[in-house]
Amino acid sequence: MKMSFRWYGPDDPVKLWQIRQIPGMRSVVSAVYDVRPGEVWPEESLRRLQEQCAEAGLVFDVVESIPVHEDIKLGRPTRDGYIASYQENIRRVAKYGVKCVCYNFMPVFDWTRTQLDRPGADGSTSLVMYMDQLRGLDPLKDGLSLPGWDASYEKGEMRALFEAYAQVGEEGLWRNLAYFLRAVVPVAEACGVKMAIHPDDPPYPIFGLPRIVTCERNLDRLLGLVDSPANGLTLCTGSLGCAASNDVPAMVRKYSAMGRIHFMHIRNVLNLPDGSFEECAHLSACGSLDMYEIVRALVETGFDGYVRPDHGRMIWGETGKPGYGLYDRALGAAYLNGLFEACEKARG
Numbered sequence: 001m002k003m004s005f006r007w008y009g010p011d012d013p014v015k016l017w018q019i020r021q022i023p024g025m026r027s028v029v030s031a032v033y034d035v036r037p038g039e040v041w042p043e044e045s046l047r048r049l050q051e052q053c054a055e056a057g058l059v060f061d062v063v064e065s066i067p068v069h070e071d072i073k074l075g076r077p078t079r080d081g082y083i084a085s086y087q088e089n090i091r092r093v094a095k096y097g098v099k100c101v102c103y104n105f106m107p108v109f110d111w112t113r114t115q116l117d118r119p120g121a122d123g124s125t126s127l128v129m130y131m132d133q134l135r136g137l138d139p140l141k142d143g144l145s146l147p148g149w150d151a152s153y154e155k156g157e158m159r160a161l162f163e164a165y166a167q168v169g170e171e172g173l174w175r176n177l178a179y180f181l182r183a184v185v186p187v188a189e190a191c192g193v194k195m196a197i198h199p200d201d202p203p204y205p206i207f208g209l210p211r212i213v214t215c216e217r218n219l220d221r222l223l224g225l226v227d228s229p230a231n232g233l234t235l236c237t238g239s240l241g242c243a244a245s246n247d248v249p250a251m252v253r254k255y256s257a258m259g260r261i262h263f264m265h266i267r268n269v270l271n272l273p274d275g276s277f278e279e280c281a282h283l284s285a286c287g288s289l290d291m292y293e294i295v296r297a298l299v300e301t302g303f304d305g306y307v308r309p310d311h312g313r314m315i316w317g318e319t320g321k322p323g324y325g326l327y328d329r330a331l332g333a334a335y336l337n338g339l340f341e342a343c344e345k346a347r348g
Ligand SMILES: [Mn+2]
Pocket: 198, 236, 239, 265, 310
């Protein structure tokens, strides 16, 4: 396995030299952030990313994410132009050393939480999703701003998007994902890049918008759309794990044995009886997932892809991007390295 860490570029309060000092750290997960979805990334930006990481003693070889334009997800006539840009972006990142591209296919919203700074008993803060708070949110009402979501749509645009997705529905979204994958996977294959779709977070429909990358049945269907190793998964344990019906260690074992997991996001989550959940420290004892069983499944199936600690809490007075501070993610990486070493030695 190759340990990695997400970095938001030079404006990230977390610096590359700090990431370099986390024991066992190898790879940087990043992206070009100043280009709109659907446009082509300048080679100069990619060259700079590659150089900055190399100067810090790290390797830039994972992209998270190349965003998929809404017109592709909606299957609009303009999608072919955006898909051509996507294909070009795959070629370009490959030219600068990238081996794995993480992306998602969630309509309108990326990950959704109802609060980003919920204090825990120990004084740390974390991201949470509380169902009673969620019920009070309506993205089509005036003045709604969802935590962590950039309010780049006007209200009218948002309403039009919701109406368009209502027309497309779940089966339409599947058709549009298949169309996209049939166009981009052969390009990824040709340049040695593995595509790795991130599950929907949380893995169920939200605000009436369809969501399809949610459970084992749907992951099977997804992998069957294009049966190539280049059509693979980012298996995010916290995203899949906040639906109690997902047996995360079993899913990790199955898809890793198939060689279809290219990127692991490993974090824990504490599920509450009403379907709400709280992000927590990485340790098994802190949440609902058995982190040992997840790592054991990877080791026993010979997993050699990328791993990163996922969202951390804010601890020790750190301020910054919610979920993406240095300290708790570094603790997560150290804990995961310990689990990997123990499982590898037990296997002999
Ligand atoms: Mn994730």
